[in-house]
Amino acid sequence: MRTFYKNLCLIGILFLIVMLVSACSGKEAGNAAKDTNDVNIRINNDPDFLDPHMAEASITFQMLLNIYDGLLVGDTDGSLKPALAEDYLVSDDGLTYTFTIRDGVTFHNGDPLTVEDIQYSFDRLMGTETGEPLSSDFENVASLDTPDDKTFVITLKEPNSAFLSYLTALNSAILPKSNDGKHNEHPIGTGAFTFNSYSPENNLVLEKNESYWKEGLPYLDKVTFTFQPDDQTALLSLQAGEMDIVAVGSHRVPEVEDQFNLEYQDSNSVLLVGYNQEREPFQDIRVRQAISYAVNKDDVIEAAFSGYATKLGSNMSPAMGDVYMEGLEDVYKRDVEKAKALLAEAGYEDGFSTTISISSHAALYTNVAQVVVENLKEVGIDAEIEVVEWGVWLDRVYQGRDYEMTIIDFTGVLSPYETINRYVTDADNNFFNFHNPEYDQLMSEVLVESNLDRQKEIYHRLQEILSEEAAAVYLADYQIIWALNPKLEGYKLYPYFYHDLSEVKYTE
Amino acid sequence: MAYFFRRILLLLVTVFLVSLITFAVFQIIPGDPIRIMLGPEADEARVETLEKQLGLDQALPIQYVNWMSGVFTGDLGDSIRFSRPVSELIADRLPVTLSLAFLSIAIVIMVAIPLGIYIAKRPNTLRDFVFSSVTQVGMAIPSFWLGMILMLGLGMSFQFFSISGYVPWSESITGAIGSLLLPAITIAIPQIAISFRYIRNTILEQLQLDYVRTIRSKGITERAVIYRHVLRNAMIPILTVFGLIFAEVVAGTIIVEQVFGLPGFGSLLITSISYRDFPLIQGIVMYITIVVVIINFVIDMLYAVLDPRIRLGE
Numbered sequence: 001m002r003t004f005y006k007n008l009c010l011i012g013i014l015f016l017i018v019m020l021v022s023a024c025s026g027k028e029a030g031n032a033a034k035d036t037n038d039v040n041i042r043i044n045n046d047p048d049f050l051d052p053h054m055a056e057a058s059i060t061f062q063m064l065l066n067i068y069d070g071l072l073v074g075d076t077d078g079s080l081k082p083a084l085a086e087d088y089l090v091s092d093d094g095l096t097y098t099f100t101i102r103d104g105v106t107f108h109n110g111d112p113l114t115v116e117d118i119q120y121s122f123d124r125l126m127g128t129e130t131g132e133p134l135s136s137d138f139e140n141v142a143s144l145d146t147p148d149d150k151t152f153v154i155t156l157k158e159p160n161s162a163f164l165s166y167l168t169a170l171n172s173a174i175l176p177k178s179n180d181g182k183h184n185e186h187p188i189g190t191g192a193f194t195f196n197s198y199s200p201e202n203n204l205v206l207e208k209n210e211s212y213w214k215e216g217l218p219y220l221d222k223v224t225f226t227f228q229p230d231d232q233t234a235l236l237s238l239q240a241g242e243m244d245i246v247a248v249g250s251h252r253v254p255e256v257e258d259q260f261n262l263e264y265q266d267s268n269s270v271l272l273v274g275y276n277q278e279r280e281p282f283q284d285i286r287v288r289q290a291i292s293y294a295v296n297k298d299d300v301i302e303a304a305f306s307g308y309a310t311k312l313g314s315n316m317s318p319a320m321g322d323v324y325m326e327g328l329e330d331v332y333k334r335d336v337e338k339a340k341a342l343l344a345e346a347g348y349e350d351g352f353s354t355t356i357s358i359s360s361h362a363a364l365y366t367n368v369a370q371v372v373v374e375n376l377k378e379v380g381i382d383a384e385i386e387v388v389e390w391g392v393w394l395d396r397v398y399q400g401r402d403y404e405m406t407i408i409d410f411t412g413v414l415s416p417y418e419t420i421n422r423y424v425t426d427a428d429n430n431f432f433n434f435h436n437p438e439y440d441q442l443m444s445e446v447l448v449e450s451n452l453d454r455q456k457e458i459y460h461r462l463q464e465i466l467s468e469e470a471a472a473v474y475l476a477d478y479q480i481i482w483a484l485n486p487k488l489e490g491y492k493l494y495p496y497f498y499h500d501l502s503e504v505k506y507t508e
Numbered sequence: 509m510a511y512f513f514r515r516i517l518l519l520l521v522t523v524f525l526v527s528l529i530t531f532a533v534f535q536i537i538p539g540d541p542i543r544i545m546l547g548p549e550a551d552e553a554r555v556e557t558l559e560k561q562l563g564l565d566q567a568l569p570i571q572y573v574n575w576m577s578g579v580f581t582g583d584l585g586d587s588i589r590f591s592r593p594v595s596e597l598i599a600d601r602l603p604v605t606l607s608l609a610f611l612s613i614a615i616v617i618m619v620a621i622p623l624g625i626y627i628a629k630r631p632n633t634l635r636d637f638v639f640s641s642v643t644q645v646g647m648a649i650p651s652f653w654l655g656m657i658l659m660l661g662l663g664m665s666f667q668f669f670s671i672s673g674y675v676p677w678s679e680s681i682t683g684a685i686g687s688l689l690l691p692a693i694t695i696a697i698p699q700i701a702i703s704f705r706y707i708r709n710t711i712l713e714q715l716q717l718d719y720v721r722t723i724r725s726k727g728i729t730e731r732a733v734i735y736r737h738v739l740r741n742a743m744i745p746i747l748t749v750f751g752l753i754f755a756e757v758v759a760g761t762i763i764v765e766q767v768f769g770l771p772g773f774g775s776l777l778i779t780s781i782s783y784r785d786f787p788l789i790q791g792i793v794m795y796i797t798i799v800v801v802i803i804n805f806v807i808d809m810l811y812a813v814l815d816p817r818i819r820l821g822e
Contacts, residue, residue: 046779048545049591054558056546127553132560136553184591200590200597201779202674202771228769236659391539391784398548399540410548428552 037221041245041499042234046201046227051184052173053125053134058411058497061170063204063225065498068173068189071099072164074414078321078495080164084113084174084190094159094450099152105213107176108194115146120177137166159448161455165415192218192502201227219505244485250306253481260483267480268319268412268495270312273372273473275405278433286346288470292332293339294379295372295473304367309478314463315420317477319495323416323456325463339379351380356405359393365407401431412496416459423471434471519801526797527790531572534786541588541784562588575787585787589779594791597776604674604772605761611692612757616699624707625734631712646701651760655694655767663690674770691768695760699753706749710742743814751807755800
């Protein structure tokens with residue numbers, strides 16, 4: 001018996017020694033890895049598709065925009081800049097778009113970029129040959145032409161002021177025709193980084209594109225996007241030096257602000273409390289306004305984002321630049337008496353009971369819902385929180401419109417038209433069942449309006465209508481807080497989800 | 509031989525029934541795989557085209573029949589979520605979950621059996637009381653919490669432990685152990701608690717039996733009593749418990765893999781369910797069924813090895 005335990009102890013000690021030795025060697029390996037030019041970025045979830053024409057999730061494009069380019073690119077201020085198109089011209093009638101293709105661009109497989117590839121990419125999106133379109137953005141296209149090998153012409157059926165915004169890699173990445181049928185398996189683009197490998201639920205590895213068309217870029221040799229669903233673990237691995245870029249929750253800022261560089265990105269999102277306006281009592285504008293007066297946006301921002309958010313008053317974030325209508329955020333400043341009076345006027349002196357159906361996939365919704373429930377209680381509305389799974393939420397609440405109240409956030413897109421299109425009466429995604437004839441009228445007007453000032457005016461009025469009608473309770477555009485390895489520089493923030501790594505490098 | 513054929517037939521019938529039940533349950537839960545992947549901003553034209561291309565526009569029973577006929581030709585189909593063959597995804601995950609499961613089982617065996625014997629020889633002493641109380645706590649600890657504590661306590665202070673991701677064995681053996689050891693301990697602790705108590709009680713029971721008194725009277729050493737006779741006799745019920753523990757460990761990997769971000773089976777299963785990835789769910793469920801049936805089979809075989817009086821097939 002004694003020897004048995006002696007042996008056991010010996011084995012234990014040996015094991016410890018092995019562990020300690022390997023721990024030391026592990027440390028060296030860790031430091032060595034930092035000397036190379038690699039970056040490891042945490043991403044919450046896998047991409048939906050690697051084929052940019054199939055993908056839709058913003059989380060996917062956050063990564064894929066490093067592989068692909070479009071004719072145009074959205075800049076840090078949201079404006080559209082030339083990318084694969086060196087230059088473009090829009091005809092006076094707003095129907096003909098002529099693009100001059102940039103010289104000397106090659107795909108990652110070495111093939112030069114040609115107008116055929118561009119034609120192929122748009123044909124593929126429109127389903128010209130297959131009859132199976134991958135996007136509805138180009139239904140308005142009458143024809144695509146390639147008059148010479150430097151020029152690409154798109155002709156529209158009707159003028160569309162939002163059309164240019166569809167021409168970035170987000171909506172229409174340019175793919176090589178030679179890679180047809182393999183875009184999802186082995187992505188090839190013209191971007192700063194080339195695809196190396198994708199391991200589901202593990203990582204996506206990109207490597208430097210040695211012949212990138214922007215001279216001298218990128219600086220990094222390798223970029224690894226690690227899929228890590230758990231926020232807590234992600235934070236720990238940042239602190240352990242395993243990750244270089246991680247989004248941290250606002251309440252964790254004090255823990256990381258000393259050690260890491262923090263970047264605060266206006267996410268261009270709209271977090272809102274929606275209600276089904278087909279149902280009693282939300283058909284009544286007085287009830288909707290009462291709810292708007294009841295909800296305390298400041299409380300929500302404090303509770304859910306520790307203050308790192310911008311208060312909103314309509315379905316648009318200040319990140320959208322001058323189409324954003326200022327001064328709407330306090331139209332429904334918290335006023336319990338007014339809310340009660342409005343409810344009484346609508347015939348609900350004693351309030352009513354309702355259910356807030358939210359998705360379980362992010363803690364955000366639960367946090368916000370708890371504040372909203374407390375706020376509503378004060379004006380006599382008894383709301384119950386119902387947490388459902390994301391798939392169920394999409395199926396029942398969003399598609400089926402079978403709900404009373406909900407809380408959701410919509411991530412930003414570059415086009416203001418796309419941002420607020422969901423309030424048009426017959427829009428597929430108008431799950432609010434919002435209906436306003438003036439709104440529908442103005443939305444169809446703004447699409448054909450070519451004068452930028454007039455466009456801006458209409459967009460302002462549209463935001464005003466949403467506020468007047470209390471189409472939803474607009475809460476906040478929350479910031480995404482990125483903690484970066486302090487040795488990194490050149491990380492830029494965009495008004496959409498994009499980890500632009502082309503100019504990121506290590507400082508000496 | 510007839511015994512083996514019967515076992516294999518039983519396996520096939522079990523797998524078929526399980527796939528039918530999975531399919532039935534799948535029909536009840538709402539949700540659309542493409543919409544869950546693309547999110548609320550999904551382009552309608554894109555949703556329609558992708559569903560057509562992936563065959564999701566057909567009715568579920570037809571999808572099931574198509575899937576079934578694929579299985580007969582050895583093709584488990586493609587995952588919707590990851591656009592990869594299901595068999596490839598399962599094969600990729602297999603090393604992670606199996607390593608984790610076997611490492612956990614090894615830890616359980618290495619700790620629980622010696623500890624069980626040690627305490628069984630000293631029943632109702634202070635040590636017995638302390639260990640029994642500690643294991644009571646061990647059983648009650650939720651694994652996700654334990655995982656977090658281990659990460660904070662050990663993962664943060666020793667570079668040896670990787671707290672996120674998995675290092676393949678082929679890349680670095682110490683790296684693989686470093687990434688698997690903490691999760692394996694997390695899974696093992698509650699199982700150690702359960703099996704320790706069981707082993708202690710079983711051995712105590714054996715020690716009170718007549719044959720122990722007889723062999724002791726023959727004058728052999730106490731060590732021979734325990735290891736040559738008692739442990740061997742106690743092994744039959746202990747083996748049954750380990751069969752159950754193996755199933756528990758496989759279940760435990762599902763949660764613990766999420767906590768440690770390990771790309772194993774558990775996370776794949778959770779993903780496949782939340783994304784309504786029908787071919788992937790079927791593939792994983794089939795696989796788990798097969799493993800459980802095989803483990804039961806192996807345990808039956810071991811009974812016969814340990815106790816020649818037990819004959820298979822009777």
